[in-house]
Amino acid sequence: MWGGRFASGPAAIMREITPSIDFDKRLAGEDLAGSRAHCRMLATEGIISKDDGQAILGGLDAIEKEIAAGTFVFKRELEDIHLNIEARLAELIGPAAGRLHTARSRNDQVVTDFRLWVRSACVRADEGLMVLQKALLAQAETHLDTIMPGFTHMQVAQPVTFAHHLMAYVEMFGRDRGRFEDARKRLNESPLGAAALAGTSFAIDRDATAKALGFTRPMRNSMDAISARDFALEYLAACTISAVNLSRLAGELVQWSTPAFGFVRLSDAFTTGSSIMPQKRNPDAAELIRGKTGRVLGDFVALATVVKGLVLTYGTDLQEDKERVFDAADTLELSLAAMAGMIADLTANPQKMLAAAEAGYPTATDLADWVVRVLKKPFREAHHIAGSIVKAAEDKGVTLEKLPLAEMQAIEPAITQDVFAVLSLESSVKSRMSLGGTAPARVKEQVAHWKAAFK
C-alpha cells in the first residue's frame, strides 16, 4: 500500500507485531458503513465521478456479502481491516477502488469505526442492564412482604424486605445505564474527514458523512478527532463501575446460597456440582461474574496507560485500544446475561430469611425509639436501656418479643405492655414509612416507578 519509497520489505518479526486484523475484523461492519458514507459524499461533491462511486458501492456490497457468508479471506499481511477491505475492493472493481481513500486516512477511518462500535456497545450494555433490572423487579414484586435481615458490618441490623434489598440493585443498575447513555451521547460526534490529522484540501462535506453515520455533528478539531480515546476510556469506566456493582450482587448470591444462610436456592441451571463432594451446589456463575470484575478494571487500566503521555495525534500505540474494549464488552455482556438468568431462576427461602432476622434482635432500634417516643427519654439513654434488654433476652435465649414484661421493667420500670407493638419484625418493617424506607408501601412505589420507566 505504501511501496513507493521502500527499497526492502519488513523484517519477519514485523509481520507478527504489526497486524491487527485478528481482532479488528470485528470492525468490518462499521468500516463498510464509514466507507459507504465517505464514498457517497465524494461522489456528491464531485471529488470522484458518479461511476466510480457506483462501482465502489457495488464492491463494498459484495464484500459485505462475502464477510457474512464467511468466504472473505482476511490476510495478516494486509495488516488491518481497512487495508483488507481496500485490497479486496481493488480485486473486485479494479483501479476505481484506489479513489475511495481520497481525502481520508486510516487515522480518521479507524477512529470513526471505533466510535461506531463503542456506540453500539453502549446500547447493548444498556439493554443487558435493563433485562437484569426487569429480572430483579419481577423477584421483588413477589417478595414485597418477605422479611429478611438488613445488614451493616455484615451484622444483623434492622429487618428489611427482600424486595427492598433487590430494588437497591435496580437503582444501582439504573445509574449504570445512565453512565452508558452519557458515554454514548458524548462520543456521538464524527471524526471522519479529519484525514491524517490536519484535515484535507479537498472540499469534503463533513456534515453529510456525520449525518449518514448517525453522528450528531462533525468533531470541531481534526487533531482532537484523530487523537481522542477518552470516549473508549469513558466506556471502559462505565463497564468497570457496572462490573463492580455486579460483583456485589454476585457476592450476595454466593453468600445467600450457602447452606449456612440458605436465603436463596440457585437453580440447577446456574450451579455446578463438585467432582468429589456429591452434596455441593457451587454458584460458579456468580463467582465468575465476581471474578471477571478484575478483568474489566484491567482493561480500563491498560488503555488508560496506553493513552497516558501520548502526544498528539496518532501513534500506533493506539492500535492497542480495541482489544481492551472488545474484551470488556464481551465480559460485561456475558456477565449481565448470566446474572439476569440467575436472578430470574432463583428461589428465595422466606423461612430462612425470617429465622436469621429473628436471631439477630433487629428490632432493638424500634425498642429504643419507643422509649424515646413514649417515655420521652433522650435517645442515648434509650439506646442504653434497649441494649440492656437485648442482653437480658440473649441470656434467656429468647427474642425481644418473647421476653416477659417484668424482665424489661426490671431494667426500666416505666415500660408498659404497649412496647410489644413495636417489637415484631412485621411492625418494624411497616413502620419504616419514610421516603425510600423498607415499608412495603414505600417499596411498592419504587416498583411502580421502574415499571413505568420500562414502558
Ligand code: ARG
Ligand atoms: N490498524 C490501525 C489501528 O488499529 C489503523 C490505523 C493505522 N494508521 C496508521 N497510520 N498506521 O489503529
